[in-house]
Amino acid sequence: MNTLCRIAVLMRPMWREMALGLALSVMASLAGFGLLFLSGWLLAATAVAGLGGIAARNAFNLFLPAVGVRFFATVRILARYLERLVTHDATLRLIGRVRAWSISRLVPQAPAVLARQRSGDMLFRFVADTDRLGQFYLEVLLPFASAAICCVVFVVVTGVFSRPAGMVLAAGLLVCGGVLPVVAEGLSRRATHRVSHQQDAMHADLTEVLQGMGEFLFLGAAETVQERIADRQADIRHARRHVALIEGGARCATTIIAMLGAVGILAVAGYACRAGSLPPACLPMLALGGLAAFDVVSPLPAAWQLMGQVRLAAARVFAMCDTPPCVVSPAVTRCPNDPSGLSLSGIGLRYPGAERWALRHADLLVGQGERVALVGPSGAGKSTLVNLLFRFYDYQEGTARFGGVDLKDVDADVMARHIGVVAQDFHLFQGSIRRNLAIACPTATEAAMWQALRVARLDAFVQEEPAGLDTLIGEGGVRLSGGQARRLAVARVVLRAPSWVILDEPTEGLDAATERDLMAALLQALPSRTTILCITHNPAVAARMDRVVRVEGGRFHAAGRAP
Numbered sequence: 001m002n003t004l005c006r007i008a009v010l011m012r013p014m015w016r017e018m019a020l021g022l023a024l025s026v027m028a029s030l031a032g033f034g035l036l037f038l039s040g041w042l043l044a045a046t047a048v049a050g051l052g053g054i055a056a057r058n059a060f061n062l063f064l065p066a067v068g069v070r071f072f073a074t075v076r077i078l079a080r081y082l083e084r085l086v087t088h089d090a091t092l093r094l095i096g097r098v099r100a101w102s103i104s105r106l107v108p109q110a111p112a113v114l115a116r117q118r119s120g121d122m123l124f125r126f127v128a129d130t131d132r133l134g135q136f137y138l139e140v141l142l143p144f145a146s147a148a149i150c151c152v153v154f155v156v157v158t159g160v161f162s163r164p165a166g167m168v169l170a171a172g173l174l175v176c177g178g179v180l181p182v183v184a185e186g187l188s189r190r191a192t193h194r195v196s197h198q199q200d201a202m203h204a205d206l207t208e209v210l211q212g213m214g215e216f217l218f219l220g221a222a223e224t225v226q227e228r229i230a231d232r233q234a235d236i237r238h239a240r241r242h243v244a245l246i247e248g249g250a251r252c253a254t255t256i257i258a259m260l261g262a263v264g265i266l267a268v269a270g271y272a273c274r275a276g277s278l279p280p281a282c283l284p285m286l287a288l289g290g291l292a293a294f295d296v297v298s299p300l301p302a303a304w305q306l307m308g309q310v311r312l313a314a315a316r317v318f319a320m321c322d323t324p325p326c327v328v329s330p331a332v333t334r335c336p337n338d339p340s341g342l343s344l345s346g347i348g349l350r351y352p353g354a355e356r357w358a359l360r361h362a363d364l365l366v367g368q369g370e371r372v373a374l375v376g377p378s379g380a381g382k383s384t385l386v387n388l389l390f391r392f393y394d395y396q397e398g399t400a401r402f403g404g405v406d407l408k409d410v411d412a413d414v415m416a417r418h419i420g421v422v423a424q425d426f427h428l429f430q431g432s433i434r435r436n437l438a439i440a441c442p443t444a445t446e447a448a449m450w451q452a453l454r455v456a457r458l459d460a461f462v463q464e465e466p467a468g469l470d471t472l473i474g475e476g477g478v479r480l481s482g483g484q485a486r487r488l489a490v491a492r493v494v495l496r497a498p499s500w501v502i503l504d505e506p507t508e509g510l511d512a513a514t515e516r517d518l519m520a521a522l523l524q525a526l527p528s529r530t531t532i533l534c535i536t537h538n539p540a541v542a543a544r545m546d547r548v549v550r551v552e553g554g555r556f557h558a559a560g561r562a563p
């Protein structure tokens with residue numbers, strides 16, 4: 001399906017509102033045309049009646065056309081006002097719909113596919129591109145549809161009075177509404193593409209700079225990055241100026257053609273007047289009506305240019321949303337039994353595009369309530385097990401069963417209900433400690449939050465803070481030390497109390513005493529039926545588990561009971 005058809009599909013639920021907006025827009029433009037058309041006639045007819053002496057003056061009915069002028073003026077104002085209300089509402093709803101649809105397509109791709117995109121670029125696509133896509137109705141479709149309908153009416157009405165005048169008007173409208181937009185768009189296409197491309201790159205760069213500002217400073221690369229962004233900005237400015245020049249030129253050309261059109265209409269209508277086939281009072285009416293008619297085509301060059309931008313934006317949004325998820329959702333999701341044991345047999349998992357297998361011929365049995373340490377060299381495949389269990393990546397070989405159910409029949413959402421994880425690269429949310437805990441367990445009471453903080457050995461720190469649970473931790477937890485941040489991540493899992501807990505280096509960044517304290521409290525706090533998988537390089541932490549599994553070369557090897 002091409003891009004425009006897909007936009008049309010997204011617009012379909014709002015078609016009634018959009019059609020109403022179009023009707024109001026047509027009504028406002030027709031009223032504007034009628035107003036000038038009738039005013040021209042009224043002025044000329046009044047003058048002719050004035051020149052004709054008292055009898056002609058008395059015979060001239062001024063009242064009816066004056067009422068008509070007021071009617072058109074009022075209709076124009078009301079219709080324009082209502083049109084703005086209806087069309088802007090439809091546009092905002094369309095943008096909301098496009099965003100909701102994009103999110104629904106992006107969520108199943110996380111985190112595998114999203115990891116390949118630059119986050120700034122994604123953010124820009126999600127915000128600016130969806131915005132632009134939403135403008136399709138208001139700034140492209142509406143002006144063209146309204147102009148098409150109105151132009152036919154204008155030409156027919158003018159043609160009724162003078163066929164040659166109608167033909168002159170039709171020719172002028174065709175040039176302004178058909179030829180000029182296409183020429184303007186053709187001339188600015190390259191610049192529009194350049195703006196789009198450079199903006200993509202610049203937003204991605206900017207986000208990276210903001211996220212990694214400290215690192216850029218440490219590496220002494222801040223100035224280079226600044227220069228690169230400034231270069232891009234200059235290029236965007238240059239390309240935008242080019243686009244604006246062409247758009248301005250097209251507007252000027254429309255005005256000139258409108259003037260020439262009015263003069264042309266006057267000339268051919270004047271000829272008809274002299275031939276006696278048209279009353280003289282009709283001359284200003286046709287000329288003013290002609291001028292008013294060009295109002296509806298004046299936005300078209302900009303609208304056609306925007307059309308190119310909408311297509312680009314839509315293509316980018318659709319490309320982002322159409323990327324197939326790494327893990328195909330099962331047609332029917334099954335729920336693992338609780339309590340849940342894990343059985344992996346001959347598992348082979350290779351990351352997309354990777355040469356090497358992260359896990360190969362991997363067998364592992366973990367019973368409900370077991371506490372297992374996963375140890376092994378860096379890159380051996382320990383964290384890959386987490387990715388596999390959370391259904392972030394699919395395995396290509398072997399069978400995996402969790403709670404007696406084939407893992408391929410289980411959705412990531414369902415797995416997340418059973419397993420809590422403190423990942424190596426955990427994320428804390430902007431806001432307060434309370435917010436971070438509430439995201440993990442929205443129904444948690446304040447007492448439960450304090451209990452979780454106590455288990456994570458973070459309660460003393462929070463108590464000392466004047467705002468307590470409402471202490472703000474900054475974006476990504478920047479106001480916490482590495483160890484405090486990790487303990488907050490541990491508290492979140494404790495609060496959720498899942499049947500499985502995976503701890504990836506839970507004590508990293510902690511001193512020996514806090515590490516001992518935290519592990520003892522954690523193991524004591526978690527119910528005995530809770531299964532724990534603890535990925536660690538720390539022998540003291542591994543020793544607290546029931547048994548140790550060594551991961552090496554993508555395989556699991558029993559390394560005996562923990563000492």
Ligand SMILES: Nc1ncnc2c1ncn2[C@@H]1O[C@H](COP(=O)(O)OP(=O)(O)OP(=O)(O)O)[C@@H](O)[C@H]1O
Nearest residue numbers: 351352354358377378379380381382383384385424
């Ligand atoms: N998203 C990914 N895409 C491609 N390859 C990956 C990805 N994540 C990990 N790998 C590769 O898979 C292998 C196993 O990585 P994994 O993260 O499981 O190691 P690990 O044992 O947890 O290491 P560490 O102890 O350093 O955390 C490594 O060779 C790594 O380069």
